[in-house]
Amino acid sequence: xxxxxxxxxxxxxxxxxxxxxxxxxxxxxxxxxxxxxxxxxxxxxxxxxxxxxxxxxxxxxxxxxxxxxxxxxxxxxxxxxxxxxxxxxxxxxxxxxxxxxxxxxxxxxxxxxxxxxxxxxxxxxxxxxxxxxxxxxxxxxxxxxxxxxxxxxxxxxxxxxxxxxxxxxxxxxxxxxxxxxxxxxxxxxxxxxxxxxxxxxxxxxxxxxxxxxxxxxxxxxxxxxxxxxxxxxxxxxxxxxxxxxxxxxxxxxxxxxxxxxxxxxxxxxxxxxxxxxxxxxxxxxxxxxxxxxxxxxxxxxxxxxxxxxxxxxxxxxxxxxxxxxxxxxxxxxxxxxxxxxxxxxxxxxxxxxxxxxxxxxxxxxxxxxxxxxxxxxxxxxxxxxxxxxxxxxxxxxxxxxxxx
Numbered sequence: 104x105x106x107x108x109x110x111x112x113x114x115x116x117x118x119x120x121x122x123x124x125x126x127x128x129x130x131x132x133x134x135x136x137x138x139x140x141x142x143x144x145x146x147x148x149x150x151x152x153x154x155x156x157x158x159x160x161x162x163x164x165x166x167x168x169x170x171x172x173x174x175x176x177x178x179x180x181x182x183x184x185x186x187x188x189x190x191x192x193x194x195x196x197x198x199x200x201x202x203x204x205x206x207x208x209x210x211x212x213x214x215x216x217x218x219x220x221x222x223x224x225x226x227x228x229x230x231x232x233x234x235x236x237x238x239x240x241x242x243x244x245x246x247x248x249x250x251x252x253x254x255x256x257x258x259x260x261x262x263x264x265x266x267x268x269x270x271x272x273x274x275x276x277x278x279x280x281x282x283x284x285x286x287x288x289x290x291x292x293x294x295x296x297x298x299x300x301x302x303x304x305x306x307x308x309x310x311x312x313x314x315x316x317x318x319x320x321x322x323x324x325x326x327x328x329x330x331x332x333x334x335x336x337x338x339x340x341x342x343x344x345x346x347x348x349x350x351x352x353x354x355x356x357x358x359x360x361x362x363x364x365x366x367x368x369x370x371x372x373x374x375x376x377x378x379x380x381x382x383x384x385x386x387x388x389x390x391x392x393x394x395x396x397x398x399x400x401x402x403x404x405x406x407x408x409x410x411x412x413x414x415x416x417x418x419x420x421x422x423x424x425x426x427x428x429x430x431x432x433x434x435x436x437x438x439x440x441x442x443x444x445x446x447x448x449x450x451x452x453x454x455x456x457x458x459x460x461x462x463x464x465x466x467x468x469x470x471x472x473x474x475x476x477x478x479x480x481x482x483x484x485x486x487x488x489x490x491x492x493x494x495x496x497x498x499x500x501x502x503x504x505x506x507x
Contacts, residue, residue, distance in 0.1 A: 104198060104225045107170050110138040111147065111232060115426035116389050116445075117246055117284060118142045118367035120233040124151040124169040126160065126192075134160055141284065142367075148173055148183040152190045166194040170229045172201040172222070173209035184209040187218065194219045198229030232425075235388035235445060244358040245369045248285065248389040249378060250278060253405040255396060259374060260403040264297055272307070273437030274393040279304050281391060283312040285370040287361050289349070290332075291377035292322025301331045302372070311336040317366060321349040321357045321377065354381045379407035382418060385446075390420060392442040420444040 104125075111123030119139060124147040126135040135158065137150025145153065148169055155162055173183035173195065187195060195218055201207060210220045230237065239246045252270045253259050260266040268275065282288055282304035294300060304312040318332050326333065326348045335343035347364065349357045361369055371381055381387050392405075411417060422432030423445040432443045 104168050104170070104196070104229075106133045106136055107147070107168050107198075108225065108228055108232060110136040111170050112425045112430065113138045113140075115141045115284065116236070116248070116423075118286065120171060120236045121425055122147040122169065122171045124148045124167060126151050126155050126162070127166040127168060129164045129166075131166075134158075134165070145180060146174065146183050147171075149180065149186050152186060152192070155190075162190050162192050165192055166196060167192045168196045168224070170198045170232065172197045172199065172207075173213065174201060175208040175212050176205050182209070182212075184212045187213060188216055192218070194221075196221045196224050198222070198224055198226050239388055243362070244355075244386070245286070245362055245366050246388050247358070247369050247371060247381060247386050248281070248391065249371045249381060249387045250281060250391045250393075251378065251405045252278070252393045253395070254399045255394060256398050256400065257405050258399040258402040259405045260297075261399050262401040264403075266298075269397065270393045270395045270439045271437040274395070274439040274441065276307060277391075277393070277436060277441065279306070279312065281370060282316055283314045285316050285368045286366040287317040287319050287347075287364075287368075288370045288372055289319040289321055289357065289361075289377075290371075291373040292320065292324050293376065294373050295320050295322065295326065295330060295332065297374075299331050301334070301336075303336050315343075315345065316370065317361075317364065318346045319349055319357070319361060319369075320346075321351065321354075321373070323350055323352060352380070354384050354386050358386065375404050375407035378405065379409055382406065383409055388445065389423070390442070390444040392444065393436065394440045394442070396438055396440075419447040421447040 107123035107125040109123065110125065111121045113123075114121035119142055122139045124137045125133050128134055135151050135154040137145075137147050137152070137154055139145070139147045139150070148167060151167065152162070155165075167187060173187060175182050175184045195210075195213055197210070197220075200222065201209065210222065214220050236246055251259065252274065254269055259269065282302075288302045290300065290302065302316070302318040304315055306312055315336060318335065320326050320330075320332060333346045335345050347361075349360055351357055351360075358369065371377060371387070409418060421444065423443045424430040424432050425443075427434065427441075427443050434441055
């Protein structure tokens with residue numbers, strides 16, 4: 104299972120959980136490992152079984168170990184339970200359950216077909232690996248990534264409002280790659296007015312990448328008809344229809360509306376006020392921070408007032424090696440420094456995530472869990488959907504930032 108957990112960390116955070124799998128011999132030797140590489144790619148079980156087939160491994164006396172219960176639904180890929188049955192693997196051990204309506208039932212389906220299924224091995228490690236993804240599923244909202252590009256002294260713009268460019272080309276390239284992976288990118292009204300951003304995902308030459316996110320502006324003020332964010336990658340006189348105006352100052356309501364549009368992963372690139380709004384509501388699941396070796400001394404801070412009055416109440420984060428080269432949560436990117444972080448606090452109650460999970464080695468009884476692997480697809484197009492407001496943020500996300 105530890106091999107599977109290490110493999111899972113090679114994936115990327117977002118709409119789907121990070122999942123790893125390992126194929127073991129009858130004696131317990133790790134023969135093959137696999138992992139899920141993100142939305143639209145084979146799941147970890149399928150990846151490990153593919154490696155076994157390519158190596159000519161006889162699977163009739165093997166065990167498949169996986170960090171999350173095999174799914175039992177068809178999205179852009181078939182159910183993992185079916186792939187396991189087709190491969191003829193006689194034993195499956197998983198760490199934690201996957202039990203929402205779209206994916207639950209994999210363990211039960213396997214057991215019905217005679218597969219020996221057991222659950223709970225290194226369950227706490229597996230829960231912690233995807234703690235914030237589980238929380239997003241439990242709260243029925245998209246997974247939220249916050250990206251910040253700042254100076255050494257924590258500024259995102261100089262005193263005169265200029266901000267292009269604080270970080271270097273390599274760091275900006277990472278930012279555009281991240282944009283191409285998410286379903287939607289969100290900024291506030293201040294960024295809209297100060298930068299007139301396009302919010303598109305581009306390559307090193309400035310050309311558009313194949314996958315483009317839905318572009319969202321969260322502000323109660325009107326969005327000008329000629330704003331670049333409305334156009335996307337089409338010509339100046341046209342709009343591509345992939346823009347949504349979120350007429351609210353409430354991050355919960357904004358996320359509910361985006362979820363209603365089919366969004367499962369949101370990238371927040373707003374300035375200090377919109378960043379503070381999401382952070383204050385404990386809605387940031389992942390943080391990418393690029394820090395440039397420059398000092399500004401004055402100008403907009405990277406994060407606005409969080410209402411923290413004492414050091415013991417600080418918002419604390421921990422390094423996250425998932426989805427970064429060489430498993431380095433903090434690493435140089437060109438002349439800049441990149442931090443990949445996740446919250447150090449707020450891990451969901453294990454009982455709410457995996458009620459009744461079996462002890463390691465005990466027979467598995469499938470349980471309901473607030474988790475499912477989201478079927479991948481193109482970044483969503485605006486449409487109708489519920490807007491379930493869950494509270495009001497104390498900060499207005501009409502801020503100042505740089506989001507090209």
